[in-house]
Amino acid sequence: MAEIFVLAEHRQGQLRDITFEMLTKARELAEKANAEPAAVILGKNVKDYAKNLADYAKKVLLVEDEKLENFNSEAYQKVLSHLIKDYKPLLTIIGHTSYGVELAPRLAAALNIPLATDCIDLAFEGEAFTITRQMYSGKVNVKAALRKSESYMVTVRQAAFQAQKPPTPLNGQIVEVPSPLTEEIVTKRFLEYVLPPPGGVDITAAEVLVGIGRGIKDQSNIPMVEELAKTLGGVLACSRPIVDKGWLPSDRQVGTSGKTVKPKLYIALGISGAFQHVLGMKNSDLIIAVNKDPKAPIFSFSDYGVVEDLFKVVPVLKNKISDLKAQKGIA
């Protein structure tokens, strides 16, 4: 029976969540396509992970090698090429993460296997394999078919699929595959991890966050929103472009490459709602978004939406809250 490969992703001693999201989707697809889900795990001393993965897959392919201690796309490409040529999986699923983006396109090109990246849905439909992905920062969805092939490859978006344990563990067979890596990889070498600089403000601990995006237009407008945040007893957070421009320090960034937050209140001001941002804040208890574009994707993740110029709403809102607090004598 053909396999659906899922490349297990791990870093610094931990299997990453996306691994289980991919395995859940692989199980569902395998049932329809008469295939079986197989986890592929590469690393050094990762037998424990393989045991864990065996609960979720019918087969676990385990390749251990000193040279696989830290992720290196060149080493991974060599090993995966070997496995894919050997097993001819129907589909290989990889995370659309910093690792997947480094690995998948090049691997697919080398093997001449059609690839679709950043998918949010996958389906075998008769003879065709189709995927759903987004364009224009989430404003449009696209359904596309991959070129007919015996083997396909996809990268999938984080949190696109919900991880679920199988009703009973699948008790997958662990297959130890000897490492095909014969020599050191010299063209690209991992040196070290670089941790983010220690931050002054911990936005993950705040109960109220006022998040600002590119709609804030200029650094000189930041004090105005800072005022609003203070009045609410909260702190300022932001989308990535605000950090890229150097207007706020990186410890204020919400999203996949920043922090994941879950405050009681998140007010999004001039943020479009790209998934990289949304993944960092969508589980907040209450989300209010202000954006002048009624079609901004942020509105499909908000409890309340305001289609208006933030510069008209923010000062009035700030004053009303201050007045209220003054009345209550807590200003």
Add this chain to the structure above:
Amino acid sequence: MDIIVCVKHVPETAEAELKIDATGKGIEKAGLVFDINEWDDYALEEAVRMKEKFGGTVTAITVGPEDSESTLRKCLARGADKAIRLTDPKFASSDAYATAKILHSVIKNLHFDLILTGAQAGDDGSAVVGPVLAELLGIPHATMVKKIEFTNGKAIVNRELEGGLEERLEVKLPALFTVQTGINEPRYVSIMGIRKAMQKEVKVMGLADIGLSENDVGEAGSWLRIEKLYVPPVEKQTEFLKGSPDEIATKIVEILKSRGLI
């Protein structure tokens, strides 16, 4: 150091109203403002800074119809020395894979020490062209790069991982890096730069000039074939607050009060 920068001319869609076109497979482009892809803007800036430091040349290259010339002009105005535009009616419907093949067919004949691209294009967000191009050229690559340094003929780069974490890699040159936003602060175009750019030539090449066949490009040469575009379903039904800014603010205050947030 000779550096090639691959750039894409993309519509600015953050604030624009998008309409799906009559074919159902694209968006209506009329009325949209196009500019250099945000990530490519950082890649170009990085290249120009390296040239200023080490000497050499910067060549900007794009696959696109005539209107994408303005993005190449912008690159020239910002410090690129040469520009190449690859265009052919047969290139239509090329996906990222076919685009990488088109770029490869020309770049393989150029001298370079380094190739930079954006980490992704803001329109399709594929993040595929750079690494596929590196594979076709047989050179090492690194994606989502936030810092590039050179020692002993090698590059030391910081790659962005998740949650603020980065990794440092040593990569042999020549190499291809895809650049992440925030790596630098792209400069504004000077009037002098624009004037100088007007005098520079943009080389235009088509299918017949690049040695590929019809089957390598367009839909035939692509991995992906778009079936349809549609508006994404909403995950959460937003309640829109309407009225004047004052009325809206009053409503927000009521909501916050009822939730015990003020």
